[in-house]
Amino acid sequence: xxxxxxxxxxxxxxxxxxxxxxxxxxxxxxxxxxxxxxxxxxxxxxxxxxxxxxxxxxxxxxxxxxxxxxxxxxxxxxxxxxxxxxxxxxxxxxxxxxxxxxxxxxxxxxxxxxxxxxxxxxxxxxxxxxxxxxxxxxxxxxxxxxxxxxxxxxxxxxxxxxxxxxxxxxxxxxxxxxxxxxxxxxxxxxxxxxxxxxxxxxxxxxxxxxxxxxxxxxxxxxxxxxxxxxxxxxxxxxxxxxxxxxxxxxxxxxxxxxxxxxxxxxxxxxxxxxxxxxxxxxxxxxxx
Amino acid sequence: xxxxxxxxxxxxxxxxxxxxxxxxxxxxxxxxxxxxxxxxxxxxxxxxxxxxxxxxxxxxxxxxxxxxxxxxxxxxxxxxxxxxxxxxxxxxxxxxxxxxxxxxxxxxxxxxxxxxxxxxxxxxxxxxxxxxxxxxxxxxxxxxxxxxxxxxxxxxxxxxxxxxxxxxxxxxxxxxxxxxxxxxxxxxxxxxxxxxxxxxxxxxxxxxxxxxxxxxxxxxxxxxxxxxxxxxxxxxxxxxxxxxxxxxxxxxxxxxxxxxxxxxxxxxxxxxxxxxxxxxxxxxxxxxxxxxxxxxxxxxxxxxxxxxxxxxxxxxxxxxxxxxxxxxxxxxxxxxxxxxxxxxxxxxxxxxxxxxxxxxxxxxxxxxxxxxxxxxxxxxxxxxxxxxxxxxxxxxxxxxxxxxxxxxxxxxxxxxxxxxxxxxxxxxxxxxxxxxxxxxxxxxxxxxxxxxxxxxxxxxxxxxxxxxxxxxxxxx
Numbered sequence: 001x002x003x004x005x006x007x008x009x010x011x012x013x014x015x016x017x018x019x020x021x022x023x024x025x026x027x028x029x030x031x032x033x034x035x036x037x038x039x040x041x042x043x044x045x046x047x048x049x050x051x052x053x054x055x056x057x058x059x060x061x062x063x064x065x066x067x068x069x070x071x072x073x074x075x076x077x078x079x080x081x082x083x084x085x086x087x088x089x090x091x092x093x094x095x096x097x098x099x100x101x102x103x104x105x106x107x108x109x110x111x112x113x114x115x116x117x118x119x120x121x122x123x124x125x126x127x128x129x130x131x132x133x134x135x136x137x138x139x140x141x142x143x144x145x146x147x148x149x150x151x152x153x154x155x156x157x158x159x160x161x162x163x164x165x166x167x168x169x170x171x172x173x174x175x176x177x178x179x180x181x182x183x184x185x186x187x188x189x190x191x192x193x194x195x196x197x198x199x200x201x202x203x204x205x206x207x208x209x210x211x212x213x214x215x216x217x218x219x220x221x222x223x224x225x226x227x228x229x230x231x232x233x234x235x236x237x238x239x240x241x242x243x244x245x246x247x248x249x250x251x252x253x254x255x256x257x258x259x260x261x262x263x264x265x266x267x268x269x270x271x272x273x274x275x276x277x278x279x280x281x282x283x284x285x286x287x288x
Numbered sequence: 289x290x291x292x293x294x295x296x297x298x299x300x301x302x303x304x305x306x307x308x309x310x311x312x313x314x315x316x317x318x319x320x321x322x323x324x325x326x327x328x329x330x331x332x333x334x335x336x337x338x339x340x341x342x343x344x345x346x347x348x349x350x351x352x353x354x355x356x357x358x359x360x361x362x363x364x365x366x367x368x369x370x371x372x373x374x375x376x377x378x379x380x381x382x383x384x385x386x387x388x389x390x391x392x393x394x395x396x397x398x399x400x401x402x403x404x405x406x407x408x409x410x411x412x413x414x415x416x417x418x419x420x421x422x423x424x425x426x427x428x429x430x431x432x433x434x435x436x437x438x439x440x441x442x443x444x445x446x447x448x449x450x451x452x453x454x455x456x457x458x459x460x461x462x463x464x465x466x467x468x469x470x471x472x473x474x475x476x477x478x479x480x481x482x483x484x485x486x487x488x489x490x491x492x493x494x495x496x497x498x499x500x501x502x503x504x505x506x507x508x509x510x511x512x513x514x515x516x517x518x519x520x521x522x523x524x525x526x527x528x529x530x531x532x533x534x535x536x537x538x539x540x541x542x543x544x545x546x547x548x549x550x551x552x553x554x555x556x557x558x559x560x561x562x563x564x565x566x567x568x569x570x571x572x573x574x575x576x577x578x579x580x581x582x583x584x585x586x587x588x589x590x591x592x593x594x595x596x597x598x599x600x601x602x603x604x605x606x607x608x609x610x611x612x613x614x615x616x617x618x619x620x621x622x623x624x625x626x627x628x629x630x631x632x633x634x635x636x637x638x639x640x641x642x643x644x645x646x647x648x649x650x651x652x653x654x655x656x657x658x659x660x661x662x663x664x665x666x667x668x669x670x671x672x673x674x675x676x677x678x679x680x681x682x683x684x685x686x687x688x689x690x691x692x693x694x695x696x697x698x699x700x701x702x703x704x705x706x707x708x709x710x711x712x713x714x715x716x717x718x719x720x721x722x723x724x725x726x727x728x729x730x731x732x733x734x735x736x737x738x739x740x741x742x743x744x745x746x747x748x749x750x751x752x753x754x755x756x757x758x759x760x761x762x763x764x
Contacts, residue, residue: 041761041762042762043763044406044427044718044759044763045406050761130577130587131513131586131590132586144576144577144578146578147577147579147732233579235728235729235732236576236736237729237732237733237738249725253399253721253725254721254722254755255759256758
């Protein structure tokens with residue numbers, strides 16, 4: 001027994017080497033480097049120049065712009081996660097029944113998955129243009145959607161929700177397929193209405209996939225970048241300056257890698273906390 | 289228990305993934321930095337000494353020795369402009385008798401290209417010639433990577449008298465021309481001639497105040513939805529400072545020495561601009577059309593606004609979009625008040641020769657620059673893109689004459705350039721990209737009614753001064 005155990009540990013660790021190498025180069029090293037850089041003031045080349053300790057973090061936590069970014073990010077993530085999951089769920093449930101033209105509809109609902117965020121953003125930019133855009137023309141309004149601090153965030157958030165809904169549609173469709181049809185039959189015999197069936201059978205049946213989708217969606221929402229860069233560049237008045245965009249801006253525009261790294265670390269901590277909380281909740285809400 | 293451990297590990301990996309998008313690039317920056325560090329350290333911060341030190345190493349080979357040399361040209365021209373570059377480079381490759389082969393590579397927008405350059409500066413992996421936007425000038429000068437164009441001009445006894453003095457002036461610091469202007473533009477005012485005729489306005493306004501005076505007439509009688517669609521663009525703000533004959537930054541606009549603070553708050557330039565802008569905005573004549581140089585163009589082309597401000601390089605696009613629905617007039621970029629005595633400065637980008645310690649490559653690069661500057665190339669470039677011909681010799685080319693006959697509006701741009709004294713060349717600032725973004729964001733707040741003019745000016749100055757101080761702290 002003892003002998004076998006020893007052998008086990010050596011060879012199996014060898015098998016880990018290739019994947020660990022990839023992880024070290026692309027994950028662990030940059031991760032450590034980011035933490036290291038966040039403790040320094042960096043020069044324009046991105047080299048650590050002056051040790052600043054937790055100064056970058058202190059500066060951030062006392063900067064109104066950073067707190068604004070946090071607020072914007074949370075609102076943005078909330079709209080995106082709720083929006084994309086609802087849209088994905090509704091479309092998946094709609095397409096769960098066989099009817100003529102179902103292929104067309106399922107393709108249409110899954111399509112956002114295949115659209116690059118930047119090209120979608122460019123299309124929306126044209127559609128939302130105040131003078132020549134179709135949205136204002138159809139609604140008969142004269143709203144400067146992307147340049148009004150009151151509407152800009154909702155525009156990018158709704159676009160992102162739609163973009164993310166494609167993959168959710170796919171997950172939920174797969175989840176619905178896994179629910180045994182016979183329980184619906186039994187429920188019908190018992191006289192359960194469609195709505196009761198949905199809330200008592202479909203939703204609990206979807207809960208494992210729902211949980212996974214939720215985690216992925218939250219992380220995805222926090223990382224949205226392309227559409228914001230193209231549509232609003234964080235403006236107007238920083239009303240769409242989500243933290244990922246703020247990191248990009250600081251690192252590659254203002255050449256402040258120290259501050260950008262500190263923001264990355266804070267973002268990491270936030271997402272890790274959220275994910276850990278989610279896994280804790282999972283035990284209560286998810287039925288496998 | 290085991291499941292919990294796996295879950296936590298998965299969590300950690302998943303969340304780490306969020307960092308990599310940013311961290312990974314920082315890593316590249318870092319690697320780029322370390323090797324270049326020693327080199328950069330010696331030259332950085334002391335731009336002039338650094339440049340002087342390079343003179344000895346940056347020797348240029350003789351034209352006869354360069355056969356078979358390959359050089360790489362990084363540019364940021366997409367679309368039609370990119371095709372024009374490809375055409376010129378192909379022509380150079382086919383026609384040069386020295387056996388030089390040039391590869392032109394599109395490197396994304398100016399910001400992206402500069403970032404890639406920073407990463408690529410490990411040994412000689414980067415480009416030999418790179419196109420950098422005008423606000424990156426100070427950065428490039430201080431980078432320690434470059435061979436000033438002046439050295440090549442002197443070594444080859446090249447005659448620079450044909451180069452437009454106003455264009456060269458921007459890139460000339462302490463009497464030394466650091467880079468070669470390539471795609472230069474100035475902003476001009478575009479106006480809807482039909483609306484002006486309908487409103488019975490014969491005199492085209494030449495200042496923001498005057499736009500305010502005739503604006504209501506354009507809306508009431510001319511049929512305009514708004515008098516002027518003016519994008520919130522840092523470049524316009526800088527131009528309006530130049531037009532007042534005032535300076536953006538201290539130390540002679542950052543040209544005598546690196547700027548230590550902005551000057552537009554104390555000399556009143558910013559206040560004048562913002563007051564005029566705000567009053568246009570409040571009277572509804574200049575609604576907020578968004579950020580960026582192109583933001584106001586769509587309203588104009590759609591026949592909604594009577595006036596717009598834009599780069600000369602947008603002329604073709606505008607004429608194409610308007611498609612003869614109305615007659616497009618061009619006029620000089622407006623001043624703020626009638627008493628202003630300044631002129632416009634230029635925008636666009638210039639060509640920088642990088643020091644790869646290879647005399648043959650340097651010579652080949654210089655040959656390419658000379659080709660790109662030739663009258664024939666410049667006439668073609670101007671006709672294809674709408675950027676200025678860098679050399680006045682191009683004015684004699686048939687291609688240029690045909691083009692100006694087709695687009696007589698372009699003459700305005702050339703006249704305006706010649707009417708502006710080279711002393712209004714504009715500021716040099718190490719943190720210009722950031723400063724420009726700050727200016728735009730504050731103007732946005734002002735127009736949205738979040739702050740008044742004085743607060744906007746103060747916030748601009750404070751924020752940019754802090755950036756300059758931070759930059760000087762770590763980069764000197």
